[in-house]
Amino acid sequence: MLGLSRLRDSFAYTPRTLALVWRSSKAASLALGLLTLAAAVLPLGVAYVGKAIMDAVVARDGRAALVWVSVELGLVAALSLVQRGLSLTRQLLGARLSIDIHALILGKALSLDLLHFEDPEFYDQLTRARREASSRPAAVVTESFSLVQNLITLAGYAALLVGFSGLAVLALVLAAVPATVAEARFSGAAFRLRNWRSPETRRLNYLEHVLANDGHAKEVKLFGLGPMFLERYKALSASFYREDKALAVRRAGWAFGLSLLATAAFYGCYGAMALGAAAGRLSLGEMVLYVASFRQGQQAFQAVLAGVGGMYEHNLYMSNLFQYLNIPTSAPAAALPAAAGADARASEGRGGAALPAGEAAPAPAGDAAAGERGVRFEGVGFRYAGQSRWALRDVDLHIPAGESLALVGHNGAGKTTFIKLLTRLYEPTEGRILLDGKDLRAWDPGALRRRIGVVFQDFNRYQLRLRENVGLGSVDHLEDEARIALAAARGGADEVVAAVPGGLDAQLGRWFKEGVELSGGQWQKIALARAFMREEADILVLDEPTAALDAEAEHAVFERFRSLARGRTTIVISHRFPTVRMADRILVLDGGRIVEEGTHDELVARGQRYARMFALQAEGYL
The missing domain is CATH 1.20.1560.10 (ABC transporter type 1, transmembrane domain)
Structure with a gap:
């Protein structure tokens, strides 16, 4: 047998x-x-x-x-x-x-x-x-x-x-x-x-990556980490060799x-x-x-x-x-109820059309809640696989179309998880999220994401030409010179274009010949410009993308952002209260739950968590 x-x-x-x-x-x-x-x-x-x-x-x-x-x-x-x-x-x-x-x-x-x-x-x-x-x-x-x-x-x-x-x-x-x-x-x-x-x-590959990658070279040299990591690499490689040798000797002997x-x-x-x-x-x-x-x-x-x-x-x-x-992937829109699927197809049809400045996308029809504009979280909870702690729990929230919302809270409070659920990078463990009255799962992912422009704190730094680093925000318009130039200006990256040899054709990063390395602040302006490439997006999200900028530069970026995003829904995550206070409404997250919400003045007047955080930061500037 x-x-x-x-x-x-x-x-x-x-x-x-x-x-x-x-x-x-x-x-x-x-x-x-x-x-x-x-x-x-x-x-x-x-x-x-x-x-x-x-x-x-x-x-x-x-x-x-x-x-x-x-x-x-x-x-x-x-x-x-x-x-x-x-x-x-x-x-x-x-x-x-x-x-x-x-x-x-x-x-x-x-x-x-x-x-x-x-x-x-x-x-x-x-x-x-x-x-x-x-x-x-x-x-x-x-x-x-x-x-x-x-x-x-x-x-x-x-x-x-x-x-x-x-x-x-x-x-x-x-x-x-x-x-x-x-x-x-x-x-x-x-x-x-x-x-x-x-x-x-994978650990062996990681050690090799740390020892031979430009992103780690500074700390490896500065802290003298090279010999330690190299010894670990050698020890792990030697253990692999011993195992392979023992098997090979036995195999050859029997053969x-x-x-x-x-x-x-x-x-x-x-x-x-x-x-x-x-x-x-x-x-x-x-x-x-x-x-x-x-x-x-x-x-x-x-x-x-x-x-x-x-x-x-x-x-x-x-x-x-x-x-x-054979790893299963998320269920496609066709797997949802017929009405939802029809709405998804309807939304997809308009997803790629450019919107005039200040105008949001129209809502799909065919549902009792379709008349509602904006984003709604209904009893949303999310827990990572294998984790007992909830990253978000009991989130009930309506964000009307055109509102400016700010999220604040300590690290690990659930702010970035909130954004990843909104962009459908994650699916809720419980509850549901609706856009213009329709469950996000009913939307075609491509159509949904064309309506949302996002810049994360850990944005990518592509080892490509500057024009491509900006243009990747809308791949369909990668060759649109005017659109790239406008997006660069909106994100403040036109200053970077003027400063580097070759302008928009400059190769960025050090991986390839004649590459130009940018400062953290310059890379962030490129990332912001990438978000502004998506002109059709009526929801714009900034997840602490300006952390490397000083307070004055960040304030200037958000002033520009607020001006350019007028009439669209904006969600901003920031630890800096001069930026946060610009929002129409502020949510305070703690332990994955919304513990406070209101305007800056209202939250300061209540004297609770937000007010204490604001006071502590204000003391730091004195």
Whole structure:
């Protein structure tokens, strides 16, 4: 049962892998199949011709011998050409497949939710899927075709050997089995070892990243962290080496010992054939044919069994890839009630249209609450997977269209989680969020996010040209020079454009040649400009993106922001109260709950949490 189970597991993912290969390159797949068939048949012809040459020599028929030698030359030349063709086809197919598999992995990553990327177990899965993704799918294909090739060749040699002795065929089969079983066991052990240490592999990669990345170089040098991290890297690498060495030594020892069985079987049959030829029961040509058939048949059978073992190992690794590709993603809009889906489609139709300054998007129709404009949180709670503490709880809130809202609270109070729920980077654990009276889950994600412009505190610093760093705020307008220039001016990045060599065409960052590194404040202006690229957005969110600016510069940014965003819904997170007090309404979050709300003057007058926070910050400026 164990053998049948292992055999079944050896080919569990082969059909899906072959389907990937066929989609990747039909022509190369067909060429591989035809060349494999030719490579399987030609060695049989060479072996038979070898017998004919020997018989002609024994008969002293020189002309026939030369004819057969010429035939063998043609067969060997054809076999060499086929083998070269196989090598080239495998190389090209492997390269094409590697590109497609990595694109598949990255495409899947794009479809996953933000929560996946905050889960260490997901990163282990991703590491396992990406590991050897370049080679394993191609290896499955190569091994599959080689298996067919060796089976055909083996069948031919077995048919030839039956003329000598059925026992020789039995010896051919049985002698190679123990080594193959052992190899399959070691393949499984190697797979389990690598899967088990996926978290440590990520740790090793992280240490390498810290030691060789510009983002860490300053602190690594300043605090003298290099030797410590390097020692950790060496120690972890050494532990991997010890584990791999122990497995490799055991594997090689067993392989050598068990391979002697196959060698003994060959020479036993060789001796019997030699005795038969000496006694006159076999012609010299037949002896040569049978010896070649046994030797080549034994190699073909060992290749078949090794191929099954290899397929077992390859399919174990392919299971990692397909398990990753099978990670469930959020339900699409079509899975929601029909009315909601219709509203989502209606909203999508207007999602990409630019809005005039100061004008918000119209509300979709078809629901009892559709007349309500703005954002509504109804009993919203959110808890991270595996956590008992709620990041947000019991949030009931209406943000009318066009209102300016500020969120304040200590770190970890739930402010950024609030924004991620609004932008549907997270789904609420309980309750629901509505935009213009419709559940966010009813909106097409693309249409929803086109209505929202966001700048997070940890915004990205793309190692691209300045114009691209701004233009990525609206990919559809990446080539719109006027729109990029206007967005840069609105975000205050026109000063950066004027200051750096090359202007909008300047390469930013130090990763590539002639790159210009910006200050923290300059990068933040680029990020703000990126948000202003989204002219159609009627909800604008700033999540502490100006933390690196001084208080005066931040105040100027928000003054500009408030002026440009007039008539749109704005949500601002900031620790600086001169900025916060500009908002129409302020929410104070603590422990994931709304504990206060009102205008700045109202909250100061109440003398509670907000007033204490304001007083403490005011003292810092005295």
